[in-house]
Amino acid sequence: RTVGGVTDFALQFGAHVQRARREGRPVVALESTLVSHGLPRPDNLRVAREIEQTVRDHGAVPATIGMIGGRLIVGLDDAQIEHLAGADDVAKLSVRDLAVAAATGANGATTVAATSAVAAAAGIDVFATGGLGGVHREAAQTFDESADLTTLARTPITVVCAGVKSLLDVGATLERMETLGVTVAGYRTRRFPGFFVTDGGFDLDWSLDSAQQVADAAAARTHQGVSRAALIVANPLPPDEQLDPALHDQTLRTGLAELAERGVSGKDVTPFLLAHFHSRTEGRSLAVNVRIILRNAALAAQIAVAAAPAPAALGFGLPG
Amino acid sequence: RTVGGVTDFALQFGAHVQRARREGRPVVALESTLVSHGLPRPDNLRVAREIEQTVRDHGAVPATIGMIGGRLIVGLDDAQIEHLAGADDVAKLSVRDLAVAAATGANGATTVAATSAVAAAAGIDVFATGGLGGVHREAAQTFDESADLTTLARTPITVVCAGVKSLLDVGATLERMETLGVTVAGYRTRRFPGFFVTDGGFDLDWSLDSAQQVADAAAARTHQGVSRAALIVANPLPPDEQLDPALHDQTLRTGLAELAERGVSGKDVTPFLLAHFHSRTEGRSLAVNVRIILRNAALAAQIAVAAAPAPAALGFGLPG
Amino acid sequence: RTVGGVTDFALQFGAHVQRARREGRPVVALESTLVSHGLPRPDNLRVAREIEQTVRDHGAVPATIGMIGGRLIVGLDDAQIEHLAGADDVAKLSVRDLAVAAATGANGATTVAATSAVAAAAGIDVFATGGLGGVHREAAQTFDESADLTTLARTPITVVCAGVKSLLDVGATLERMETLGVTVAGYRTRRFPGFFVTDGGFDLDWSLDSAQQVADAAAARTHQGVSRAALIVANPLPPDEQLDPALHDQTLRTGLAELAERGVSGKDVTPFLLAHFHSRTEGRSLAVNVRIILRNAALAAQIAVAAAPAPAALGFGLPG
Numbered sequence: 001r002t003v004g005g006v007t008d009f010a011l012q013f014g015a016h017v018q019r020a021r022r023e024g025r026p027v028v029a030l031e032s033t034l035v036s037h038g039l040p041r042p043d044n045l046r047v048a049r050e051i052e053q054t055v056r057d058h059g060a061v062p063a064t065i066g067m068i069g070g071r072l073i074v075g076l077d078d079a080q081i082e083h084l085a086g087a088d089d090v091a092k093l094s095v096r097d098l099a100v101a102a103a104t105g106a107n108g109a110t111t112v113a114a115t116s117a118v119a120a121a122a123g124i125d126v127f128a129t130g131g132l133g134g135v136h137r138e139a140a141q142t143f144d145e146s147a148d149l150t151t152l153a154r155t156p157i158t159v160v161c162a163g164v165k166s167l168l169d170v171g172a173t174l175e176r177m178e179t180l181g182v183t184v185a186g187y188r189t190r191r192f193p194g195f196f197v198t199d200g201g202f203d204l205d206w207s208l209d210s211a212q213q214v215a216d217a218a219a220a221r222t223h224q225g226v227s228r229a230a231l232i233v234a235n236p237l238p239p240d241e242q243l244d245p246a247l248h249d250q251t252l253r254t255g256l257a258e259l260a261e262r263g264v265s266g267k268d269v270t271p272f273l274l275a276h277f278h279s280r281t282e283g284r285s286l287a288v289n290v291r292i293i294l295r296n297a298a299l300a301a302q303i304a305v306a307a308a309p310a311p312a313a314l315g316f317g318l319p320g
Numbered sequence: 321r322t323v324g325g326v327t328d329f330a331l332q333f334g335a336h337v338q339r340a341r342r343e344g345r346p347v348v349a350l351e352s353t354l355v356s357h358g359l360p361r362p363d364n365l366r367v368a369r370e371i372e373q374t375v376r377d378h379g380a381v382p383a384t385i386g387m388i389g390g391r392l393i394v395g396l397d398d399a400q401i402e403h404l405a406g407a408d409d410v411a412k413l414s415v416r417d418l419a420v421a422a423a424t425g426a427n428g429a430t431t432v433a434a435t436s437a438v439a440a441a442a443g444i445d446v447f448a449t450g451g452l453g454g455v456h457r458e459a460a461q462t463f464d465e466s467a468d469l470t471t472l473a474r475t476p477i478t479v480v481c482a483g484v485k486s487l488l489d490v491g492a493t494l495e496r497m498e499t500l501g502v503t504v505a506g507y508r509t510r511r512f513p514g515f516f517v518t519d520g521g522f523d524l525d526w527s528l529d530s531a532q533q534v535a536d537a538a539a540a541r542t543h544q545g546v547s548r549a550a551l552i553v554a555n556p557l558p559p560d561e562q563l564d565p566a567l568h569d570q571t572l573r574t575g576l577a578e579l580a581e582r583g584v585s586g587k588d589v590t591p592f593l594l595a596h597f598h599s600r601t602e603g604r605s606l607a608v609n610v611r612i613i614l615r616n617a618a619l620a621a622q623i624a625v626a627a628a629p630a631p632a633a634l635g636f637g638l639p640g
Numbered sequence: 641r642t643v644g645g646v647t648d649f650a651l652q653f654g655a656h657v658q659r660a661r662r663e664g665r666p667v668v669a670l671e672s673t674l675v676s677h678g679l680p681r682p683d684n685l686r687v688a689r690e691i692e693q694t695v696r697d698h699g700a701v702p703a704t705i706g707m708i709g710g711r712l713i714v715g716l717d718d719a720q721i722e723h724l725a726g727a728d729d730v731a732k733l734s735v736r737d738l739a740v741a742a743a744t745g746a747n748g749a750t751t752v753a754a755t756s757a758v759a760a761a762a763g764i765d766v767f768a769t770g771g772l773g774g775v776h777r778e779a780a781q782t783f784d785e786s787a788d789l790t791t792l793a794r795t796p797i798t799v800v801c802a803g804v805k806s807l808l809d810v811g812a813t814l815e816r817m818e819t820l821g822v823t824v825a826g827y828r829t830r831r832f833p834g835f836f837v838t839d840g841g842f843d844l845d846w847s848l849d850s851a852q853q854v855a856d857a858a859a860a861r862t863h864q865g866v867s868r869a870a871l872i873v874a875n876p877l878p879p880d881e882q883l884d885p886a887l888h889d890q891t892l893r894t895g896l897a898e899l900a901e902r903g904v905s906g907k908d909v910t911p912f913l914l915a916h917f918h919s920r921t922e923g924r925s926l927a928v929n930v931r932i933i934l935r936n937a938a939l940a941a942q943i944a945v946a947a948a949p950a951p952a953a954l955g956f957g958l959p960g
């Protein structure tokens with residue numbers, strides 16, 4: 001696409017998101033890495049559609065974010081989601097990759113960092129995902145820390161997640177969020193959820209107890225004008241929906257042992273451990289992962305609805 | 321407080337600060353964590369009032385910052401300061417806590433990070449405190465680093481302090497400030513002060529030798545438009561007012577040994593070590609702490625006065 | 641310089657850069673630390689002039705950045721460059737030093753961080769240098785990490801370099817750039833160059849294959865409005881121009897061993913290792929260093945030309 005002879009790389013909005021913006025309706029951003037890299041085919045496409053439907057069922061408009069042929073799209077349509085779910089050349093794009101990917105015409109799925117940053121740039125205030133990236137085990141030596149944390153530190157958005165996966169160093173990740181000024185609040189809890197399990201083993205300073213209170217906290221950030229960091233809403237699975245904690249702990253232990261034995265390191269660690277969880281739990285970790293994201297999509301939609309200005313405040317009436 | 325049916329979380333200004341802003345008079349921001357958590361009762365309230373008086377005595381208007389019932393106030397009045405000095409439910413608020421604390425209606429005292437960020441958002445250019453937070457000992461493993469450093473890296477304000485407490489890893493803290501682009505200058509010295517002691521054991525690249533020169537450096541940052549980081553003015557105690565260095569070193573050594581013995585870790589370390597200093601120095605560490613903050617308040621007021629536009633430049637005359 | 645009775649510390653533009661800005665011609669920023677601290681006299685002055693000439697030969701206007709008597713100048717003239725090349729009181733200025741240096745009337749040379757930040761503030765989009773600063777070996781203990789990385793993370797500019805020197809921890813530096821969201825692309829390669837050597841031993845996710853494609857990536861960042869981080873273009877020496885890799889590896893090994901033997905540490909490490917390279921390679925490392933910067937200046941100029949709006953788009957014709 002060129003404008004006045006020069007290529008135009010501006011954000012593009014899907015038709016349903018354009019309409020929602022025009023009408024002042026609540027929008028929830030969704031990531032595409034979950035679809036392209038996070039879930040196995042063909043479940044990934046079905047789940048991507050269920051996530052969008054869950055957002056709609058709770059009164060908001062889904063905006064799945066991704067890149068098609070270099071175009072950075074806020075609100076992929078169904079055919080585009082299907083493409084990212086099935087194609088083999090889909091790059092995993094963090095914030096720093098977006099411009100180069102555009103210049104080279106790539107197809108790409110956006111990480112938590114990239115989805116947050118694009119959503120905020122597009123004026124979307126709420127984002128639902130599964131788990132955040134964080135500080136990797138051994139990061140004291142390897143310096144391997146996700147760009148999710150530094151991006152969230154400068155991105156004013158509300159992110160609903162279920163904590164960070166135990167594959168990471170959860171304690172160090174919480175310390176980094178404190179250092180970087182990323183707000184973390186439990187949803188109806190003061191324990192940080194452990195993604196697959198309800199309780200991740202760490203205390204939180206704050207609990208928010210309703211979608212309205214989350215929306216108030218986001219409004220307070222804007223009104224105060226002091227911070228531009230993200231508000232992380234850590235939404236735990238109910239205990240009866242979690243992965244059995246004993247199974248979780250044992251699977252993690254054997255996974256970490258195998259890593260060491262086989263000398264797996266660097267970027268291979270996370271896929272290796274996730275596959276290990278999938279096979280050792282006979283698919284239960286995957287089912288839990290899907291429940292997490294659907295629950296988070298529902299809560300994110302409720303928050304977006306709570307944050308939306310009342311129709312009267314918008315200054316326009318119904319078409320007469 | 322609601323505006324148009326929606327809760328308004330905007331900063332609120334105390335009457336004395338509103339008047340100072342209207343009249344273009346110099347203002348100095350002050351933190352409230354010192355009052356609520358840093359000093360023991362009932363000394364804390366007396367000292368809080370002395371700090372404000374010291375700012376006034378040097379020609380500026382004090383603006384102590386804190387939160388009452390969710391309202392973030394720039395310029396607490398005496399009754400509000402008394403409340404934060406005496407209440408038991410006062411949260412310690414860093415920048416990331418401000419919005420959630422507002423949404424939940426908390427009472428809170430602001431840290432160095434939060435006070436800096438709120439002051440800058442309120443248009444206040446100078447802030448007096450005791451010591452900065454920093455990199456904790458063992459942070460290479462625990463990742464425990466204060467949000468003060470990252471906040472100062474993005475907050476254009478002048479902070480007068482006496483360095484960082486030796487309870488922290490001072491060398492690592494200075495490295496982090498270099499990495500993060502936080503300016504550090506000694507006030508009439510090229511040695512970084514050690515809070516309780518005059519000389520903290522590290523060299524500085526710059527010395528500023530008058531309140532006017534500090535004000536010039538802050539003006540240069542604004543005019544250049546290149547950095548939005550804080551300028552830390554490290555103001556050492558005169559040698560004859562410091563804690564005896566031999567006593568300091570021995571107290572630190574025994575404190576660190578006791579920490580290890582008793583297995584104290586995490587958030588319990590700093591209060592433990594401060595209490596240890598207090599008891600082992602028979603209260604002298606506390607008296608030194610108070611001298612530090614009063615000296616810093618005086619210098620901060622002088623800087624604010626030096627930075628204030630000359631009355632003629634303000635474009636209004638005296639009431640006739 | 642004072643304006644209305646108050647000292648004015650605003651950026652000053654050299655006459656040639658003022659003219660280029662007025663005429664909408666492409667400009668390339670250049671650092672001065674290379675001149676004052678990076679190369680030995682009298683070669684440094686000759687090379688500084690060759691770098692500027694190389695930029696001109698490729699169709700752009702050079703803007704060497706530095707400070708003279710507290711004035712921060714974008715586009716030093718030849719006499720000013722000669723002064724920084726020969727004077728003994730030239731401070732090495734990172735971003736955090738610029739304001740204090742101005743207030744104290746210093747002479748100074750700007751690092752990669754400071755040059756990037758000043759250039760971006762001055763509206764210059766492309767900067768040519770030799771190598772970036774990064775994470776120091778042993779930084780896990782010492783916390784010694786260059787402010788270049790954090791500055792590049794918030795500075796929207798294109799930096800052409802040949803990677804980072806192997807004196808640093810290159811792997812950790814690449815991890816930090818990922819964490820901080822700094823874009824790194826190889827120029828016609830997917831291997832990160834090793835400064836003195838063509839291949840630094842690490843893979844890159846992206847290759848850009850022409851000056852136009854680099855310019856497109858920078859345009860995409862602006863159009864997308866999602867990131868304000870730098871785009872690092874890593875431009876390797878051709879294999880036949882590099883320092884012999886076996887000689888490089890051996891020199892590095894003996895240099896690191898000598899460091900340990902003699903107990904060299906902190907700020908003395910880099911000058912020690914560079915002098916070691918210079919003497920052990922009989923000056924070849926220095927010749928390679930000069931080739932690197934001239935090649936990078938040429939590529940930076942080509943990128944600036946590719947990014948410049950076509951004359952017609954500027955809305956003014958040739959003088960008639």
Ligand SMILES: [Mn+2]
Nearest residue numbers: 144145146818
């Ligand atoms: Mn990583």
Ligand SMILES: [Mn+2]
Nearest residue numbers: 178464465466
């Ligand atoms: Mn901490």
Ligand SMILES: [Mn+2]
Nearest residue numbers: 498784785786
């Ligand atoms: Mn350093």
